[in-house]
Amino acid sequence: xxxxxxxxxxxxxxxxxxxxxxxxxxxxxxxxxxxxxxxxxxxxxxxxxxxxxxxxxxxxxxxxxxxxxxxxxxxxxxxxxxxxxxxxxxxxxxxxxxxxxxxxxxxxxxxxxxxxxxxxxxxxxxxxxxxxxxxxxxxxxxxxxxxxxxxxxxxxxxxxxxxxxxxxxxxxxxxxxxxxxxxxxxxxxxxxxxxxxxxxxxxxxxxxxxxxxxxxxxxxxxxxxxxxxxxxxxxxxxxxxxxxxxxxxxxxxxxx
Amino acid sequence: xxxxxxxxxxxxxxxxxxxxxxxxxxxxxxxxxxxxxxxxxxxxxxxxxxxxxxxxxxxxxxxxxxxxxxxxxxxxxxxxxxxxxxxxxxxxxxxxxxxxxxxxxxxxxxxxxxxxxxxxxxxxxxxxxxxxxxxxxxxxxxxxxxxxxxxxxxxxxxxxxxxxxxxxxxxxxxxxxxxxxxxxxxxxxxxxxxxxxxxxxxxxxxxxxxxxxxxxxxxxxxxxxxxxxxxxxxxxxxxxxxxxxxxxxxxxxxxxxxxxxxxxxxxxxxxxxxxxxxxxxxxxxxxxxxxxxx
Numbered sequence: 073x074x075x076x077x078x079x080x081x082x083x084x085x086x087x088x089x090x091x092x093x094x095x096x097x098x099x100x101x102x103x104x105x106x107x108x109x110x111x112x113x114x115x116x117x118x119x120x121x122x123x124x125x126x127x128x129x130x131x132x133x134x135x136x137x138x139x140x141x142x143x144x145x146x147x148x149x150x151x152x153x154x155x156x157x158x159x160x161x162x163x164x165x166x167x168x169x170x171x172x173x174x175x176x177x178x179x180x181x182x183x184x185x186x187x188x189x190x191x192x193x194x195x196x197x198x199x200x201x202x203x204x205x206x207x208x209x210x211x212x213x214x215x216x217x218x219x220x221x222x223x224x225x226x227x228x229x230x231x232x233x234x235x236x237x238x239x240x241x242x243x244x245x246x247x248x249x250x251x252x253x254x255x256x257x258x259x260x261x262x263x264x265x266x267x268x269x270x271x272x273x274x275x276x277x278x279x280x281x282x283x284x285x286x287x288x289x290x291x292x293x294x295x296x297x298x299x300x301x302x303x304x305x306x307x308x309x310x311x312x313x314x315x316x317x318x319x320x321x322x323x324x325x326x327x328x
Numbered sequence: 329x330x331x332x333x334x335x336x337x338x339x340x341x342x343x344x345x346x347x348x349x350x351x352x353x354x355x356x357x358x359x360x361x362x363x364x365x366x367x368x369x370x371x372x373x374x375x376x377x378x379x380x381x382x383x384x385x386x387x388x389x390x391x392x393x394x395x396x397x398x399x400x401x402x403x404x405x406x407x408x409x410x411x412x413x414x415x416x417x418x419x420x421x422x423x424x425x426x427x428x429x430x431x432x433x434x435x436x437x438x439x440x441x442x443x444x445x446x447x448x449x450x451x452x453x454x455x456x457x458x459x460x461x462x463x464x465x466x467x468x469x470x471x472x473x474x475x476x477x478x479x480x481x482x483x484x485x486x487x488x489x490x491x492x493x494x495x496x497x498x499x500x501x502x503x504x505x506x507x508x509x510x511x512x513x514x515x516x517x518x519x520x521x522x523x524x525x526x527x528x529x530x531x532x533x534x535x536x537x538x539x540x541x542x543x544x545x546x547x548x549x550x551x552x553x554x555x556x557x558x559x560x561x562x563x564x565x566x567x568x569x570x571x572x573x574x575x576x577x578x579x580x581x582x583x584x585x586x587x588x589x590x591x592x593x594x595x596x597x598x599x600x601x602x603x604x605x606x607x608x609x610x611x612x613x614x615x616x617x618x619x620x621x622x
Binding site: 129132133137139143144145146147148149150151152153154155156157158160161162164165169170172174175178204208209212213215216261264265267268271272286289290293294299302303306309310313314317 | 596
């Protein structure tokens, strides 16, 4: 498909144009470059924040306390909730004129924000949504890894006079690192697939400021009916994702 | 660390700090859900008020509208569309058919696959499954849209069930590999010696032993199919539209029915939340197994 030009109409057959679509992709299609950049920005930032926060939260919750079960239950709700419904709610919470976040910002005396409506804040706002939704997943996975750590290691460290902070950096982190990296990979794989949340909240806007490759391809295929070009983009997208994962896998090998 | 050596006041201070942080954390994560349910009881005018109102007279009108009224866009005159009175019921039914259909077929396809990969140590195949998970839905959608049109599968249950196998099969396989690997080989060998066939071993020994895993995989598959939006957005039509697409269509009206959006969002999220509350242990197990083992 990626070697043809085709509007998808049954009456007009696809036209063979060889590598023409690929030439278009790489000869500086500004839409493609923008989408690639937006996707990289969104994915890298959200995964980094989620992993940092998730590991921190896991550390905080890895103890016995009253209400642990309830806390865990509440924290898994964002993972399970229907993304479209959550995105609609977040969309209105971000509304610059009557959203509840706008009100929070006012109470906290922050400068007025336009959230999703502004080119500079739209991606950070989407990242915040993503972080809210997926940090609990990293936390749960890390928590599962933490539980399996042997307690006597910590007793030994304590006897040797290690502070809790040292114990975390020297014992906990090296031991759960494989788990954390696995969680980060899982999150990376899903993050590059993000579609529902962005499509429902911004549809890639304002302008094309939050248009990731997924949304760009969607538009090319189902708005403009450039099926051949969309297919070429998909092949490129596939290799981008494969390369990203290869980098993560090699990181993991190197560190293990 | 050093809890026993601490003076009592310091311990209490630590505890207050901890519960304070915990409460703040939970409020942050629960607030959008609270806001969703809260606003669904407000009238449209109240929802638009700024600053947001917290005291108001709750109304059920939004839910009534979503459940029984027929917004204009639904009756787009498509042939064979559901009767005007029962759109929400119809879409709920569609969602359920697709979710359970792709779960059932997914199980039939994925369980033997997972068993085979686990027993015969085919890690390369497992990697293939993982690659399937990495590919964005849109990559499947473009070619499938063209194929479906040729075969007349657009706007049919079978088409939607087939496309959601893309979600359920890799998911179930991935989770179940881990569970099948834990079944002791000795048990199976003993059964083989007693004259059980390979299929018999799979059905009578391995499957019953991985039942907890089955629950985990089934829940995750159900939830992810229920939540799926991109596939039905393009491949479903007037007859087979699922709930997420319906909720979204509230936004594309000429006027914005925020009350409707909030009420519909609440209704669609409710079954998922109930399910998670009932079986949260298995849900968490299923979510984390990929990470811990992978």
